[in-house]
Every structure is written in structure tokens, then in C-alpha cells.
Amino acid sequence: MKIILFFCDKIYNKHDMKSKEYLLTVFYALLVLTFWSVPVSAKPIQVLLLSGANNHDWRSTTPCLERLCEHYPDIRVTVTNCPDTLNTEMLKGKDVIVSNWNTFSENTFMWSKESWQALEQFVRNGGGFVTVHAGSCSNYDWDFFLQLTGGRWGKDTHHGAIEDFEVKVAKEHPITKGITSFQFRDELWESVEWSKGVEVLCTARASSGVDEPVAVAKQMDRGRSFFLVLGHDAEIMQQPMFEKLLIRGIRWTAGKKIK
Numbered sequence: 001m002k003i004i005l006f007f008c009d010k011i012y013n014k015h016d017m018k019s020k021e022y023l024l025t026v027f028y029a030l031l032v033l034t035f036w037s038v039p040v041s042a043k044p045i046q047v048l049l050l051s052g053a054n055n056h057d058w059r060s061t062t063p064c065l066e067r068l069c070e071h072y073p074d075i076r077v078t079v080t081n082c083p084d085t086l087n088t089e090m091l092k093g094k095d096v097i098v099s100n101w102n103t104f105s106e107n108t109f110m111w112s113k114e115s116w117q118a119l120e121q122f123v124r125n126g127g128g129f130v131t132v133h134a135g136s137c138s139n140y141d142w143d144f145f146l147q148l149t150g151g152r153w154g155k156d157t158h159h160g161a162i163e164d165f166e167v168k169v170a171k172e173h174p175i176t177k178g179i180t181s182f183q184f185r186d187e188l189w190e191s192v193e194w195s196k197g198v199e200v201l202c203t204a205r206a207s208s209g210v211d212e213p214v215a216v217a218k219q220m221d222r223g224r225s226f227f228l229v230l231g232h233d234a235e236i237m238q239q240p241m242f243e244k245l246l247i248r249g250i251r252w253t254a255g256k257k258i259k
Contacts (some may be wrong), residue, residue, distance in 0.1 A: 006150025013218060044076045045254045048094045050101040052081030054226075056134055057210070057233060062100050064234040065132065068243050086115040089120075095254045096128035099135035111139060120144055123223035133231040144234065146195045147238050150216045150227040154193025162187050162232065165204045167214060167241070174258045175217060175226065175248045179241075186236050188212060189229050202245075215245055217252070224253040 047069065051062040062079060069075045081089065083101050091097075097119070111119075116139075123129055129148055135147035146152055165188055168181045190206045192213065202215040214229045226249035231237050237246075248258050 008023050008089060023098060028230070044073060044074050044252060045095045045096055045256060046093055047077045047096045048091065048134070049077050049079045050083035050086075051079050052083065052096060052101060054100060054134060055104045055137070060098055061132075061231070061237060064237045065100060068237065068246060069250070071243075072247060074256070078087075083103045084111050084115060084164060086111065086118055091118055091122045091127070094122075094127065096250050097122070098130045098132065098250065099149075100132050102134050102137040102147065104134060104137035111142070116142060116144070120147075123148060123220040123225070124257070125257045126222040128223060128250070128255070129220075129225040130246070130253055131225070131227040132248050133229060136227060144226040146193070147197075148218075148220060148225055149195075150198040150218045150225055151192045151194045151213070151229070153189070155193065156191040157189060157193065158191065159187040159189050160207065161238075166201050167204050167230075168201045168211075170211075170213075171201045172199050173199065173217060175215070175245065175252050177258060179244070182241050184230060184239060184241060185231050187232050189213070192229065212234070216251075217249075224255070226253050 003034050011136050049062065049065060051058050054061070057217075065078065067075050069077045078094075078140050080086075083099075086161055131149045134153065136152040139145035140152075154256075162185060164183055166181055168186050169176045169179055184204070188206055190208065190210065190212050194213070194216070195218075198216040198218050200213045202213070203211040204214050214225045218225045228242070228245055229251060230242055230245070237244065251258055
């Protein structure tokens, strides 16, 4: 801008009135172009984090998830400890819901029909839904919830002790782009109850020899969902690849470009 002003001043003082008017027009045009070329900060992704109950230690994992998201200026998190009161008003202005909440195995605190309708409408209209570990283990009497999360702990699901295993990328996808196989320490869920239509993004080989999905994605009308099965506790969540997959999952379900 200083360079533009310098040259305009030099040229302006050497020309007649008509030429000066022309130069002023050029100057203002350049000024407008310069203004519009300044990058405008994108609107942050507004995340509603469901918490307040879980058969895992949500009192440590929820703050951990918040901290991971706070590393990124394009993500803003609001936490609710009463997701069973979810309604249309709570979802206004939100882009993505992240579930770290369940009522397993009692399946108490049932959601009302109003909450069901609000969530389904949110997703079908373009909202994102991200499930972390056991965050899908609720609403067992609501078929849409299983379709949304993509999977949950079923009657045959089980896991062994926390151990090291290799995670392999099963499919090229915006969430996994550029990621190669990596080592991870966690419990590995086996025989998960999956819904139809999920895209398996990452797998890990179980002791049975079966490649078990540990990250899946799904398109839901105009909305998107991502289920990250990894993440048993806060210590496990602090592994770099958990953070990368989580943040990419949030961005993808929000319809944003993966950085």
C-alpha cells in the first residue's frame, strides 16, 4: 500500500487535472483490490461436546478433548453435561457434535423424542457428528443412532488388555490423506456391531487375525459422521495420531478442507 501511495503521489504532481482524475480513479480501484486481497479469517467450526456420563472416565477425557481442540484456532468447543436434553435451540449455530457420552450398560437417561428429532434434523440438514470410543454406546432403542454413529458395542463385542498394535490405512479419504501405518497403544475392540454403509478408514489386526476397523466414516444425507474407536482414556488420547484423526474428523464432518 505504501508503494502505491508513493508512486501515485509522484505521478499525480506531474499531470494536468484530467490526468489527475484518471489517476485518482486508478488509485481507488487499486485500493479496493488491495482491501479484498487481504485474507479474512474463516469462521471457526462450532463444536458441541456431549459429556456428563460414560462408563469410561469422562471427567478426564472430556477436558482432554477440549485441550486437543483448543490447539486449533479454527475450532471452538462448547460442552454440555446434559445431552439428554438436546433440542433445536442448543444446536443453533453448531457445526459438529462430538459424543464422549454414553449410559452403557444401564442405558438410562433415555433421550426424549424432541432430542431425537433435533439431532436427526441437525445431521440430515448438513451437521457433523463425531463419536469417540464408547461415545456411541447409548440410545440402543433408536435405530437412527446406530445408523448415525456407524457402530457400537454389541452383544459379541469384546477387547483384550491395553497393548501396542499397528494401525493401517484401509482407504484413501480426506481424513486419512497422507497418513501411513502407525503404532498405537490402546485396547482393541473386536466384533463391533456395525451399521450398513460405513467406510472403513483404518484397521488394526486383532489376535484372532481379523482386521478390526478403528476409524470409519459415513455420509448421512447432507450430513457426515466419523467414528474413532480409539481413545480409551486421557493418556491414550494424547498420542499424536489420535489428535490428528480427531481434528481431521471434526473438519471433515464440518465440510471443511483438511489441512
